[in-house]
Amino acid sequence: MKRPKFFYLIAGFFILAIFLAGCAGQKGNEQGKSAGHPNVLKANWQDVLSQAKGQTVNIYLYGGSESTNNYIDNWVAPRLKKQFGVQLNRVPVNDTKDIINKLVSEKQAGKKDGSIDVMWINGENFLMSKKNNLLWDSFSPKLPNVKKYVNQNSPAIKNDFGEPTQGVEAPWSQAQFVFTYDSNKVKHPPKSAEALKQWVKQHPGKFTYPAPPDFTGSAFIRNMLYETTGGYKQYLKPLDKQTGLDNIVKALWNYLNAIEPYLWRKGETYPESASKLDQLYASGAVWLTMGYDPAHAANEVKDGRFPKSTRTFVLKDGTLSNTSYLSIPFNSPHKAAAMVAINFMLSPKAQIAKSDPENWGALMAIDPNKLSSKGQKQLNAIDRGKATLPSKVLANHRVPEIPAGYVDYLEKGWMEHVAKH
Incomplete structure (x- = not known):
């Protein structure tokens, strides 16, 4: 018996629907295999x-x-x-x-x-x-x-x-910025920006810091920003909400330029990383190093890379923590x-x-x-x-990190006002 045309039309739609459903199921299975349960956040x-x-x-x-x-x-x-x-x-x-x-x-x-x-x-x-x-x-x-x-x-x-x-x-x-020193060579570690400046001038060639954008070097200049411009509270608002920032930050650039001639190699070059600074410290070329891990110095002593007389300190007005x-x-x-x-x-x-x-x-x-x-x-x-400093000492000397938008601003400023100065 000859079937009517609409029969084939309906059958065609039915077959197409089965085919598409199969494709969707296969795609769903592939997604499930690759990404796990699609509603993993809703699962118990x-x-x-x-x-x-x-x-x-x-x-x-x-x-x-x-x-x-x-x-x-x-x-x-x-x-x-x-x-x-x-x-x-x-x-x-x-x-x-x-x-x-x-x-x-x-x-x-x-x-x-x-x-x-x-x-x-x-x-x-x-x-x-x-x-x-x-x-x-x-x-x-x-x-x-x-x-x-x-x-x-x-x-x-x-x-x-x-x-x-x-x-x-x-x-x-959590991490907190600390300074590391050899207690056999440094009897009274400098615990402020001004004390550090005087120490550096009295011990030429025995201090330096990594060049930004190295993470540790960048953290050092952020901490010095707080020290030289009146603390961290003024920087808690976003960068685009600041007014007259270039003038405020001049005090930081003036400070870093003032100590530069007394740095390792007279500030003509800077270590490119924290690990390079650590190597200088381990060899005795410099007497201070720094980092964002309060236990790093103790680990280096334990592994025999730093002298046993190594100790750490924080600034009296606090160091960056994050x-x-x-x-x-x-x-x-x-x-x-x-x-x-x-x-x-x-x-x-x-x-x-x-x-x-x-x-x-x-x-x-x-x-x-x-x-x-x-x-x-x-x-x-x-x-x-x-x-390693006691947890209580660290906790009592924590200051917050600067909003992320400032980091690039300061790193570019360092290149312009210090590195090329």
Whole structure:
């Protein structure tokens, strides 16, 4: 029997609908395989743990610190694998900006499944990530250990160099700028900008600082900005809200130019990195070095690179402190496993271990007051070494970081007013 034309028309639509549904299902399955549960932020934590099991997390971070690398490779990774079935793969980079550039390239190329699952960032790099929509979503408040142990209302946690974090990064570590000296050579370390100027003039060639934009060198000039222009409070507002800033900052450039002739090599050249400055200190060429890790000097003493007479100090009016964070990129293929890894690294056990110089020696991001009595005893029992200042001394001398927008302004200003002066 001859079938009517509309029968074939209906049959054709039916076949097409089945084909399209199959394609959509296949696409959905492919997305599920690459990105995990599409609603991982809505899933309960047990479901997140189930999704994460068997996945590998690529964590990208600065690779120049042996103590950091040791902590990740030998403490975190084996425990994360054993407890949660998640493999942690550390990918070192020379500069965090390399991570940001990689993500920008992947976004421009439309790469939905990237190679970075977790990255260690803060400051300028966070601001750049946020501006370019390189970060995933507000995952941090969903983590059990953030809910239980992090003071989420603390300004040092809520804002990253003045920029609201909005949950797209989880606090991992805290740092504070300290000066390092050889107590056999420096009997009375200079604890203000003016005292440092006098010391430098009295000991020509024995002090220098890394050239910005090196992170440590840039931090030094920010701290000197506070010292020479009347403190940090005037810089808490955004750069574009400042008036007459060029005139205010002249005091900083005048100060740095005044000490330049008395620096190592008469200020004609500067170390290009903090590690180069450390080498100068270790060899005795200079008597002071500096850095953003209060435990770094103790670790260098322990490893035999710095003399045993090494000690650290902070300025009487305070030194810069900040929080660094772990974040998940927009195209991480293993978001559930990334959340599990970050949550584990924010557990009391992992944070206390991180505080131990035997593992790393970095300051905790979780609130010590939220620890159990057992956890507090473990934290207090850690031997930080003679070169590390007590936590209370550090806490009493913390001043906040400048908003990220100022960093580039100051680094360019240093090149123009000091380096080329």
